[in-house]
Each structure stands twice: as structure tokens, then as C-alpha cells.
Amino acid sequence: MEKGEALRVENLKKYFVVRKGLGGLLSSRKTEYVRAVDDVSFSVAKGESLGFVGESGCGKTTMGRAILRLVEPTSGKIYCDGIDVTSLNKKQLKSQRRRMQMIFQDPHGSLNPRRTVSEILRQSITIHKLADTKAEEDVMIKDTLEEVGLEPAEEFGERYPILLSGGQRQRVGVARVLVLRPKLVVADEPISMLDVSVRIGVLELLLRIRDEFGISLVYITHDLATARYICDRIAIMYLGKIVETAPTEVIYSNPIHPYTRALILAVPVPDPTVKMEELPIKGYVPVSVTDTFSACRFYPRCLYAEEQCAKEDPPLVEVEPGHYVACFRAKERDLTDQKV
């Protein structure tokens, strides 16, 4: 593990067994797998935010959960803050969890409705035994609530989640994580259920705690437009694989993989003078990918596919410093000369 790295993931795989039912069990058909995450490797530096962007079903959420071992990875290594997370036993994992936390998508469903805000935070503190006395806990709760902008802290601490707006609830979600002073936070679509006018506030909060406490962020989203504002680097996922990764502005100014290009062109632009263009993509995302695949996952939908694409799986190759693309035709001009 290199210095300055908060998270390193090597060849992470998560396969789900396809349930066959009774008929399948009796027949001798071989077990099928859905490759939700298939051989993904990356690293995140201290204080860096890496965005995973993809459509539903691309495996981004499964990957985020696998990093924290909320689902058990099928294979691969995960190093968080120098510790091999995949080799920890249950007890060790629990103490390690303090350093790696998650912010969930649904701020309504992820808070216990029968606990007040301060009880929710207190629970995190007691589980990880961060304070010796109740007075100490109270100070931590108050400081954290102020840190996430829920002021006056005494008043918000007394409230139940139902009395909070969506934006405030998500701030509680951030506070619950922040009180543990984690090194790594996986944020899974933290603003997609919030109203447009309050989204930016929560994004700014995430950026602020990242900078203030040196937290590394894995930001999972389907929304390329907001990812631009929070991520230092972006990885585009398609059917369990990273197809392209680059510094954020490079992804938007010089996307190379045909899927990335289609994805960026598809994002609606808040400007009525911009006309919709034809998308350079065909067909639909396949309903499920089982293990019958040994080709570029994108080739059935790709307008540039060649013979090779149907036979081999393209590796992730560096095309310019920091910019990796998994496409056999990445270096050819006819893909890149059309401006997005």
C-alpha cells in the first residue's frame, strides 16, 4: 500500500448465485452467477473524493457495500487505512467499522423513527465506546450537530426524524458518521432524494467535512451533473466493470469510452437553447448478466464494435496520465474527434 492512500481495492469481485428453484436443483444445470462487481481495482488518496457513476444495475452500490463488507466480497483485497479489511474477523471488523462509514441514499428510511436525533448519535458513540461519561457524550453530540449545520444543537437534538425536512435528515445521516471521525466514507446517492434547492447545501457539507477532517470519500451516484461538483476523480461503471476513469474535468472534456460519451450526452442540459442530439448508443441495458459473458460488456450496444470486442474483454489501459479506458479502440481517432 502506497503512502497517502486511504483505500486500496484490488480485484474486487462480488458474484451472486442465481437461484434455480426446485427444478433447477434436480437438474444437473450448472450454477449461474450474476457478476455484480467483476474484478474492480482502484485506490483513493487521503482527503480525495472518487465518484462512481453508472446506471442502475451497474454494480456501484454493491461495490460500495462490499468495500465496507456490508456484503461479503466473493474475492479480492480491500485495504482501508493500511488494514486488510477482507481478512478481519467479526470482532476486528466491528472496531474497524469506526474508520469506514456509510451515508445512505434514503434519509427517511435510514434513521430510526423512534429515537431522537441525539439518541441516534449517542448510539454510535456508545457502540464504539468513544466517551467515558454522559457529559462527554453530550459535548460530542452538540459539537457534531453544530458541525453539520443543525443549529441550535440542543433544539435539533430533541427532535424525532419525522419533524425534520429531507435536507436536515440527511445532515443527521452525515452527523452520525462524522461523530466517529472516520477515515473513509462511502456515500451512496446521498442527495438524490432531496429537493433541488437543498441538494447543494448537503454537497457543500460533504466537501467541508472532507477537507476539515481529511476524510476520503467514495461517492456513488447516477448523476453526472452533481458528481462534477464533489468528485476529484470519476470512475464510470458498466455492468460490474470500470470502463473509464479520469480526473473529473477530463471525463467531461475528453470522454473516450463510447459508453461514457453516450452517458454524458444523455444528461439533460438546463438550457433551452441546446437541442437534443442523437445518442451514440443502441439497445437497452441487458436485464441481467450471468456468467456466459467473455467479451466487452458494452459491445452489443456499441456503434464502434469490431470483431475483437465480441471475443475478448478489454483491459483498463492508461491513455494519458491518470486517464484509463477499457476499450480496444480507445486510441483511434474516429472515436475522439467528435466533440461532446
Next chain:
Amino acid sequence: MALLEVRNLKIYYFTRAGAVKAVDDIDLDIEKNETLGLIGESGCGKTTAVFAFLRFVTPPGRIVGGKIIFEGRDIIPLSDEEMRLLRGQGIAMVFQGAQNALNPVMTVGNQISEVILEHESLTKEEAWERAKEQLELVGIGSERVKNYPHEFSGGMKQRVMVAIATACNPRLLIMDEPVTGLDVIVQRQLLSLTNALREKMRLPIIFITHDLSVIAETCDNVAVMYAGKIVEQGSAVSLYKDPLHPYSKGLIGSYPSVRGEKKELKSIPGAPPRLIDPPKGCRFSPRCSYAMDICRTEEPKLKNMGDNRMVACHLIK
């Protein structure tokens, strides 16, 4: 005369805690061949307002005042039977969340022909043929007419919804958050489809969404709703280029784009008010950084600024 004229429409929900003024005195005109975008945050009353155009408001909600004039006829006093005939043929709607709006135990062909049989005197076979044509129209092969909703993806279910809504050639189509929850590529395919349909069928559409960029790609005109009121109206191009109301400005300023220079985003402080007890004066005043004394006491009226622009703000003279 406009196709649909809404005058002083008020819809309240009568709850134990008091009357929630979900839609409070709004005026709206939709012309033939117009695409209107109704934009606002959750709870601003946009869905409640269009539900009233189909008389779908159910207790504890009630239309407490105003007129909804469709093709010269006020629909509020119509009988249930007259209303039933108007739905589907006069005004049709694509509901939010196609996943739940389709019947899971009926084939899509039956669901489409059901609407046709309800409104037109055709035989079952003729209606079935029409259902196939409708599927082709929305870009699904007619061979899938016997499929059940679970055999379709989210985007295709939404297409089926469009096929049902347009089956009886309605004269006005309402789409409530048609692309919310769909992936961007599927979303784009659906937006292209609605744009094509609208040109082919010369169909006026009301688009309800919280997504500014969806409106920018589809609508001629935009009405911005906040806390049960329309605060600004105008053509999409002029409103996006030069928003007048501080709320519209805030909304556009907080909206990110993937194209061009990365602009600085600003959030609007606070959260939308509870409509049981909305703020006095301008409902946006507690969140408005330009608010003056008059904004907290007197409610601003919608003023006509010429060139189709209307705005309700004391700052605008």
C-alpha cells in the same frame, strides 16, 4: 380562447391539524400546440394542481374555489359520468411511477385496449389491433402485446404508460414526472419519444417535474410554482436566460450542468414552508435574501411584464 384556462384555482386538504393550502389561487393558460412545464419542489402543489384538471382530487382534498375551463367548458361542475368520458379522450395523464401504475396481472395489450373499448365503439379485435399500433408508436414491437408489465424494463413500462395515455387521441396530455427514477440514457430516449409524439400528434403537453433540465429540453413555456402559488411564468428561453423571481433565480443557480464551464452553485437557504400555516406576505420571503418589509406583510400579485412574462414579486416594478 386557450385550450385550458385555469382561474383562481384553490385546492385545500382538510386535515385534523388544519387546512393545507396545497394550491392557492393559481391562474394558468395552455394554448393548443403548447408544451408547458410546471416546475417546483416536492410539496409545492404541482401534482395536486394537475390532478384537479382530471378531477382526481379526493378527500381530504377538495377544490374549494376557481374554474378549470377545458375547451370552453368548466369541468368542476361536471357529473362523474361526463368526467369519465372526458378523461382519456379529452385530457389524458401519464402517472408518476409507471411501475406501480400498471396492472401486474393484465397483459399490456389488454391494458391498452381496455381504454380504447371504454371510449370508442370498436370490437375487441379492432381494439387489439389498435393496441399493437400504439405499442409500435412508442417504439415497442407489437409482438410484445401479450407480455405482462414485469417483462418490461422501467423505461419500457413508462412507454407503455404513454401508449395507454395516447390511445384515444387525447386533446391534452399531462405527464407527471415521466422520467424521474429512470436512468439518463433511458430518460433521453423517452424524452425524444415525447418530442416526436408531440409533433406527430400535434399534442399539447403539460410536463410536471422538479428537474429544470428536463423542462429545458422539452417545453416552450414554463410556470414556476412555490408553496402553492405560481411565482413566475414565461417562455423557457427567456426564463432560463433571465429569471426575474428570486426563487427562479435560486433554482436555476442551484442547478448543475455537465456542459461548458463549471459554474458556481448556490443553494437556497432554509426549506419550503409548511402549507398549513404559510408565511405571511410573500411565501418565499423567509428564504429570500432580497426580502423587504413589504414582502413580509403583503402578498405580491402576478404582474404581466409583457412578452408573455408574468412574475409575482415586490422587487419587480
